[in-house]
Amino acid sequence: MTDLRCDALILGGGIAGLWALARLRNQGLGAALLSRGPLGAGQTLWSQGIIHGGVKYTLGRAAGRAARAIAPMPGLWRDALAGRGPVPLPGARTLSDHQIMWTTPGLGSRVFAAAAGAALRAGVDRLSGQRRPAWLAGSPAGVHAYAVPEPIVDVPSVIAELARAHAPALGLIDRVASIDPESGAVVVVDHLGRSASVRAGLIVLAAGAGNPALLDACAPPVPDPPRMQRRPLHMVMAFDAPADVHGHCIGMGTTPRLTVTTATRATGQRVWCLGGTLAEHGVGRPAQEHADTARRELHACLPWLDLSGLRLRTGTIDRAEGFTPDGSRPDEPTITAHKRLLTVWPTKLAFAPLVAERVLASALALRSPSGPDLAACDPQRAGLLAAAGHPALGPGAHAVTPRPLGSSGVQLPPIGLGTVKLGRTAALRLAAPAVIPTDEDALALLRTAAALGVRLIDTAPAYGTSESRLGQLLPMAGPRDRWFLCTKAGETFDPTSAGSTWDFSPAHVQRSVEGSLERLRVDRLDLALLHFASSSPDAAVLRDGQAIAALRSLQARGLVGLVGASVGSPGGAELAVERCDVVMLTLNSHDLSMAAIAARAAARGVGVLAKRPLASGHADPLSSLRAALRTPGVTAAVIGTTSPEHLARAVAAADA
Numbered sequence: 001m002t003d004l005r006c007d008a009l010i011l012g013g014g015i016a017g018l019w020a021l022a023r024l025r026n027q028g029l030g031a032a033l034l035s036r037g038p039l040g041a042g043q044t045l046w047s048q049g050i051i052h053g054g055v056k057y058t059l060g061r062a063a064g065r066a067a068r069a070i071a072p073m074p075g076l077w078r079d080a081l082a083g084r085g086p087v088p089l090p091g092a093r094t095l096s097d098h099q100i101m102w103t104t105p106g107l108g109s110r111v112f113a114a115a116a117g118a119a120l121r122a123g124v125d126r127l128s129g130q131r132r133p134a135w136l137a138g139s140p141a142g143v144h145a146y147a148v149p150e151p152i153v154d155v156p157s158v159i160a161e162l163a164r165a166h167a168p169a170l171g172l173i174d175r176v177a178s179i180d181p182e183s184g185a186v187v188v189v190d191h192l193g194r195s196a197s198v199r200a201g202l203i204v205l206a207a208g209a210g211n212p213a214l215l216d217a218c219a220p221p222v223p224d225p226p227r228m229q230r231r232p233l234h235m236v237m238a239f240d241a242p243a244d245v246h247g248h249c250i251g252m253g254t255t256p257r258l259t260v261t262t263a264t265r266a267t268g269q270r271v272w273c274l275g276g277t278l279a280e281h282g283v284g285r286p287a288q289e290h291a292d293t294a295r296r297e298l299h300a301c302l303p304w305l306d307l308s309g310l311r312l313r314t315g316t317i318d319r320a321e322g323f324t325p326d327g328s329r330p331d332e333p334t335i336t337a338h339k340r341l342l343t344v345w346p347t348k349l350a351f352a353p354l355v356a357e358r359v360l361a362s363a364l365a366l367r368s369p370s371g372p373d374l375a376a377c378d379p380q381r382a383g384l385l386a387a388a389g390h391p392a393l394g395p396g397a398h399a400v401t402p403r404p405l406g407s408s409g410v411q412l413p414p415i416g417l418g419t420v421k422l423g424r425t426a427a428l429r430l431a432a433p434a435v436i437p438t439d440e441d442a443l444a445l446l447r448t449a450a451a452l453g454v455r456l457i458d459t460a461p462a463y464g465t466s467e468s469r470l471g472q473l474l475p476m477a478g479p480r481d482r483w484f485l486c487t488k489a490g491e492t493f494d495p496t497s498a499g500s501t502w503d504f505s506p507a508h509v510q511r512s513v514e515g516s517l518e519r520l521r522v523d524r525l526d527l528a529l530l531h532f533a534s535s536s537p538d539a540a541v542l543r544d545g546q547a548i549a550a551l552r553s554l555q556a557r558g559l560v561g562l563v564g565a566s567v568g569s570p571g572g573a574e575l576a577v578e579r580c581d582v583v584m585l586t587l588n589s590h591d592l593s594m595a596a597i598a599a600r601a602a603a604r605g606v607g608v609l610a611k612r613p614l615a616s617g618h619a620d621p622l623s624s625l626r627a628a629l630r631t632p633g634v635t636a637a638v639i640g641t642t643s644p645e646h647l648a649r650a651v652a653a654a655d656a
Helices: 015-026 065-070 073-081 107-119 155-165 208-216 277-281 287-301 349-366 439-452 466-477 506-520 538-544 546-556 570-579 595-603 621-629 644-655
Strands: 004-011 031-035 094-096 099-103 125-127 145-148 170-172 175-180 185-189 195-205 228-239 247-250 258-264 270-275 311-322 334-338 341-345 415-418 456-458 484-489 491-494 499-502 525-531 560-566 582-586 607-611 634-640
Touching (some): 015 349, 073 349, 195 208, 195 349, 287 311, 456 634, 466 506, 484 506, 506 546, 546 560, 560 607, 570 595
Parallel strands (some): 004 031, 004 195, 099 247, 560 582, 582 607
Antiparallel strands (some): 099 145, 334 341
């Protein structure tokens, strides 16, 4: 690959790195950003999007350094969202131009509200009567409310706008091999094992929790390297929320009792993202216990709203920050310089503009008078794949409802991705013709799957080049442990004749699975199925038992997690329920003939996956999918699509 020359190289694709990239490029500097995964993954997309100006930091104490440092941020963000300033973001969405602070009716909260009201700075407006938002209309006497001029942004749209505006400067890598802080030399490796060298005037480490590993890659080593701390959160998503709420319920402490922001899905469904003291104190709680606690807190903070329809899910995230001796939140961004190296932890989403200004100052101080040709900073022209963001899905995308896969201990979201059309289109009996996608389109599909929370990837040797393409592309969409890989054995497809043959001998089954491991570039499969069709002798093979025994042998060797069968007949299905960990059945609105078998499988602790849930396009897709997923015992339905939009609609329908 071609080497790169940059005024600044940013490693890390969160909000701090992206905003800094935009600031540098808009100033005319040659800058590039390299990311190991989808842009915004991790802390950025878990952010609730409130652009704090320091008001909440005055609760229970005098405004200090934290409040002063963050005070200018709402104004800078408003300029950007209006398309003004050094980093214009005209395509990003504002969910609300202010947030609401409100109290509960109790005496303690009223006393605290009086103290807080005295401490709040000018610009905070106490709301009463008709000036209150609709969701506060039913609140009882004693509930105080304040409008705080701190905007709430749709974080995915901010990431998407930054990525769109600076797409040529974004590159995807597998790892950073070495960093020389003295010369500015960086060596990176892509997912194909190819190396590229970068020479940068300034190297910015903005990878959040990944910064310590990047510091370890420095040679010569950084003396007394900056330290990181993690402050975990146990967040909660509340689906089918009754109102658009953005703000903090004030408790008796210095952290809001409950922080609520609202995202609206394409289907119109509202999703609340819940943080604050609830998320901080919920660390270590089991998911169901935490969801129950969240429901009690919601009833305490919003008792006048009808919350009976809420469905709650939880998720954990680490806040990676610069180290403080007492483990508390840093007052401002942590930025440490060493020669040509700048290590950054932004502390808060709101601080992104401040981080960018400090990065710009460092880059200008270290810039070569001649400066590089801007084209020399283009990672894609150098041979790297483009880094891309998550679809603008909102916080609900992070909490897809998992379902148990029988008694295996595995839990999976209700939608899996079938990949036959990544490798072949012949002999599929589709309602409409299909085209095998390019690598770029296939990668976009897999990244969308990751962003939607999809884990199950279904493939097979009979799917043409599907396994080989997944082996190359899946690592670019997410790490191995985020995928649940399922492949099959027994069917061989001949592209010349467009026909299949079947061989379920133990030797063939073993060779098939070993070949799949090689093509998928993994050392273990999560699930291996015998691959039957309606015309293949599934009942006879399962009754004989040798093919299943071959899979069990591979399971004993640690090459396979679970074993099962994708069956074609009711007789085969009944035998699979008796002998397998997992059974894959045809289930859709046109064919529910095996629904009773699915229920019996569930009763025995056998996992059930639905194949052909869309009836290969011969039925209304959403009603057919729901019919499959509502069948008792079904864990997930495998959707065979190459369209990110179709996959997103399927996930939304499954979660509705």
